[in-house]
Amino acid sequence: MTRAANMQALTNDVKRAFPGVVVYGIGDKAHQSRASDHNEDDTSGSRAAQSDPDGHPEHRAIDIMLGPKFTKADADALVVRLVADPKARARLYYVIWDGYIWSRSNGWKKTKYTGSDQHRDHVHGSGWAADDENTASWPAVAKPVVTKGDDMSVKASQAIEAWAVGDPSVEPVKWRLRDEAWQKKTDATLAAVLAASKGLDTAGILARINEVAQAETERDAALAELVRRAGTGELSAEQVVDELAKRMQA
Template sequence: MADWVLIPCLKALFAEFNRIAPRRDKTTDGSIGDPAHRNRVSDHNPDETGAVPIHDADRVNEVHAIDVDKDLNESDLTMEKVVQFLINRCRNGSERRLRYVIYNKRIWSASSGWVQKSYTGASPHTGHAHFSASYDTNLEASTASWHLEDIPVALTAADKAWITNTIATQTQKAIEAKLAEIAKEVLLDYRINGTQTPGSSYQRNLTDLTGDVWFATMVGTTRGGDPLPPDGAFSQIMQDIAELSAKVDELAARLDG
């Protein structure tokens, strides 16, 4: 078991890199320093047993810096975009957990107001970006989002296809749901008086209309028990259909509106 730990805020930063770039190269990822780092002051050294620029308030042996490989292997997401995004958040005060960032022969630090300066250290940091974090107890412990998912990137062809297909699918579902609602109102909910017999409460819907034909043929009355109209069952059904047609027109006008 290691005798040191990486501070939580940088663990969270590593995790966000993995989420936004799941296929990223991790060859030059790092946290604790190599022997060369141990021979000089560095945030890559554990703060209780190594040479570090600041000592925090706790007694936990922690590392306060990470290196993240620059190859994110995403079509429109680059380390340059990530670095600039985080630096802008630091400049506007949205992010306070970083002390400085080094990438591609440049350095930005809180102490200089996040102004870009040339970096002339032994490593040009062209293969990875370096992130050094705060030694403040609350800041180093914070696992709040670094908001890397907010970095704007261009849509890929696959993204566009997914969005198009999703919209088409949702639109189709919405249309089908509306049609089902109309069908229910016409077929089941909308009722036609089924008898003229005083005191009768018998009503029927569209699915019951065929019952009138059966009753007319086998019994000689409507399902409600009334005698057939003088013009026969056909006249009754045509009257029902006219009422239902008017109801369908009403619902169609509501849908168009």
């Protein structure tokens, strides 16, 4: 019983990232009664959902089981990373997790899953048959490592985009990084422009710009804290979305 090299590579990376996690592959009797990527192709009587022309029996689906070594927060984060990464999506057929499906057919958008098994206790990943022989690693599996000196803007914007927007094709939000040098340069430039414009309250306009900059700085700090709490498992993906919705309504 052979797993496609593409999905074996994913299995290996998942096990490295989450030592002790349980990953299943070959289908049980329930899967064997219907077409499924858990069933091996090129096998008499087996109902594989996909097939390739190599003539070698192989299955191309894995189930990453929840447990002490792979929590719901881990599953939430892993799915976010996989469906947000174009290279990972190119190697996948679809992903099912916690009542939702992301697939090629729905443009990798988070869609309510209507199957009888809502996949509450495991992440299901089906590999793309055309990529069966791909033995490369899956960088999206690795947990992001954040150090104190890291610029959080890109990491945070990518996480927020994936969770809140739900469309990995959308460019990440570009956060504004405010500092004293930026403020002085902006103020000087605007002051020079506005000074040449008669009838305008230069001081008032600059004061308003400062107010907006301060508000955006506070918002960026709040969003960074939100991403930190999500990364540590304090908040689930659903809770992050709820918090973002509250901020958008404020």
